Amino acid sequence: MQKVIQVFADEFNQMKKIYITNTTLPAGAAFRMKGKRVTVTGYTKSKKVMFQGSAAEQEAQRWANDSENKLPKQEKTSTRRNDGLPAGFEHWSVLGSDEVGTGSYFGPLTVASVYVRADQVEAITNLGVRDSKKLTDPEIIKLAKKVMADCPYHIVNLNPPLYNEKIQDRSQAALKALCHNLALSQVLTKIKPAVPDAILIDEFEQPRTYFKHLRGQDPVIKKNVYFRTKGEQAHAAVAAASVVARYYSLQMMDQLSEEAGMTLPIGAGHVVDEVAARLIRHHQDLGKFAKLHFTNTAKAQQLARSNR
């Protein structure tokens, strides 16, 4: 059985972290993970991901929620939009929003929104606040503390028990949208009567789909909302949000590791399966520490059984 889906760059990178290459890469591929029931291959240029094997359909389903909206035509639209931020945007007073933890089996989903006024942009940038993925943990801690002291912010953190409950009846993208909307609305309330020139969300899906997820919510923050992949490069507020979210997530990981009695690794690779299997063997409740809908759960259960 074979299934091919098209994804955005953000998701592609996330998949690359999850599907760790363990076999020969075909030409043009960025990753290829060969598993027992499914082999997953991601193609760098087209951002097409191929699932092969008896579990192809099932594994592709994990990502399929928004795939119908991820046709090449719309990806082009998104690129145009990215290029089309208003001139001088980087100097505006912007409320930025970003999340971490979506690709990590252990730990929370954390969204942070941070308001950076025009007169703070330079100082925040000069601190070295940039994409949290490029910073070390000690740097994150130092920078986050400075950002949180100087800028209004709000963090929405879903630790695994709450995450597992909320993901029951919605996709991860829908859950992310709800968290961003909540964090943004909280900061907007905190900074009143000031109003940001714009709101920038680090794009994880089509804006149209994002707002679809928010149907029925009150309020829906949609005025002056822009989306951009690599949003941290478009405005310091998204970089600051990325740093604050990572900082909070780190703290939660430490706390959860302590509760678990072992260091919980980030990501979703084989080491994660091993640690999850150890938790199972120690009769720990995985749902307290991990995002159970990931395929790691089944892999860990299998490992736990075979290592007995």
Ligand code: MN
């Ligand atoms: Mn992001």
